[in-house]
Amino acid sequence: MQRADMLVIGGGIAGLSVAARLAEHGRVVVLEGETAPGYHASGRSVAFAHYGLGNEPVRTLTALSMNALAAHGAVHPALHIASAEQVAELEALEDVHRQFGCDYTRVGSDEACALMPVLRPEACAAALIDHGSLKLDTNAMLQAHAAALRMAGGELITGAQVNAIARDGSNWRVEAAGKVYSAPLLVNAAGAWADVIARLAGVQPIGIEPRRRTVISFAASEGEDVSRWPFTKTVGEGFYLLPEGRGQLLASSMDQTPSEPCDAAAEELDIAIAADRVEQATTLPIRRIAHSWAGLRSFAPDEVPVIGHAADLPGFVWCAGQGGAGFQTAPALSRIAAAAALGLPFPDDCAAAGLAPEMFSPARLGA
Numbered sequence: 001m002q003r004a005d006m007l008v009i010g011g012g013i014a015g016l017s018v019a020a021r022l023a024e025h026g027r028v029v030v031l032e033g034e035t036a037p038g039y040h041a042s043g044r045s046v047a048f049a050h051y052g053l054g055n056e057p058v059r060t061l062t063a064l065s066m067n068a069l070a071a072h073g074a075v076h077p078a079l080h081i082a083s084a085e086q087v088a089e090l091e092a093l094e095d096v097h098r099q100f101g102c103d104y105t106r107v108g109s110d111e112a113c114a115l116m117p118v119l120r121p122e123a124c125a126a127a128l129i130d131h132g133s134l135k136l137d138t139n140a141m142l143q144a145h146a147a148a149l150r151m152a153g154g155e156l157i158t159g160a161q162v163n164a165i166a167r168d169g170s171n172w173r174v175e176a177a178g179k180v181y182s183a184p185l186l187v188n189a190a191g192a193w194a195d196v197i198a199r200l201a202g203v204q205p206i207g208i209e210p211r212r213r214t215v216i217s218f219a220a221s222e223g224e225d226v227s228r229w230p231f232t233k234t235v236g237e238g239f240y241l242l243p244e245g246r247g248q249l250l251a252s253s254m255d256q257t258p259s260e261p262c263d264a265a266a267e268e269l270d271i272a273i274a275a276d277r278v279e280q281a282t283t284l285p286i287r288r289i290a291h292s293w294a295g296l297r298s299f300a301p302d303e304v305p306v307i308g309h310a311a312d313l314p315g316f317v318w319c320a321g322q323g324g325a326g327f328q329t330a331p332a333l334s335r336i337a338a339a340a341a342l343g344l345p346f347p348d349d350c351a352a353a354g355l356a357p358e359m360f361s362p363a364r365l366g367a
């Protein structure tokens with residue numbers, strides 16, 4: 001049996017970011033079922049940080065994370081576009097940018113089309129440019145947390161699919177790939193499988209809902225350097241589009257189809273909808289989809305991450321429900337999660353920004 005002070009289940013951004021912080025306080029072992037970290041949601045994101053998604057707590061976590069994210073990100077503008085029917089939504093988003101002190105400009109259709117040359121004017125009645133959003137290097141983020149964990153004496157064990165969890169006195173006894181691990185503290189950072197892990201441990205699940213999102217990749221016109229095109233996103237239903245290197249573009253129709261936890265794959269219809277929405281709103285011809293993928297974004301019923309000890313079984317710590325913002329909130333959320341796990345005070349800057357432990361506690365969901 002391998003003993004540790006803390007076991008973390010899940011080697012995605014949630015598990016690795018909290019594990020790196022916990023490792024400053026004791027021996028941490030991360031158990032990841034796949035053969036490499038970041039195989040599921042964390043390996044499938046489009047790696048962008050902006051204010052165009054989430055609710056108030058998620059945006060506050062984003063604001064609290066932006067400085068730290070800059071270490072693994074490059075400033076890249078986001079262009080939030082609105083059709084004539086979506087102008088009220090753009091105004092609400094402008095309020096958000098004002099609230100968080102963002103460097104932004106409200107522009108009309110002409111200026112939006114000047115910045116994003118393939119945009120059809122009729123697809124954009126009004127727009128907002130966020131000059132401070134970030135293109136992230138998510139692989140570097142994962143590797144940096146894994147390195148910090150190792151430097152502090154912790155361990156990331158891959159190929160360690162957890163299949164049994166039991167209480168053994170004041171410890172958790174966790175079985176993975178024929179080995180047994182034991183620790184008094186167990187952190188559930190299993191992404192789409194967070195409720196599965198809770199059930200294994202005899203903890204009440206909280207109703208985490210995985211939702212599938214599809215991304216397509218295609219080449220820009222021959223020889224065209226699109227790397228400076230903004231991340232372009234409709235404020236409501238529609239699509240987003242962003243450059244990936246010099247000549248490739250990524251796009252999504254922002255689908256969010258409820259799914260069982262699984263190795264998600266892109267479906268033909270979702271690929272076609274993404275391509276169609278881009279072609280409707282831009283002059284881009286999508287001749288060939290170079291690549292497509294899907295990943296699961298996992299949400300609690302109120303779409304706020306779930307952080308804290310289970311009410312019915314202290315020592316079982318939730319770190320789940322990061323939704324579509326797991327990378328852009330990780331710097332702040334991992335500090336909140338580590339403090340909650342260790343019983344340390346809620347971080348001062350998070351409290352000053354209006355956040356409180358109760359907002360994230362599983363108790364708010366009756367768990």
Ligand SMILES: Cc1cc2nc3c(=O)[nH]c(=O)nc-3n(C[C@H](O)[C@H](O)[C@H](O)COP(=O)(O)OP(=O)(O)OC[C@H]3O[C@@H](n4cnc5c(N)ncnc54)[C@H](O)[C@@H]3O)c2cc1C
Binds near residue numbers: 042214215321
């Ligand atoms: C298409 C798409 C685009 C996105 N774009 C962005 C973006 O631009 N910016 C942003 O901030 N976020 C984005 N996200 C969201 C972000 O990717 C997620 O919020 C984040 O990756 C969730 O991290 P996680 O660690 O909770 O989950 P995961 O990365 O899924 O990690 C959970 C891990 O737990 C492991 N696990 C599960 N069960 C077990 C078990 N029994 N034993 C051992 N291990 C187990 C899994 O193998 C998995 O590796 C996007 C997501 C998708 C799908």
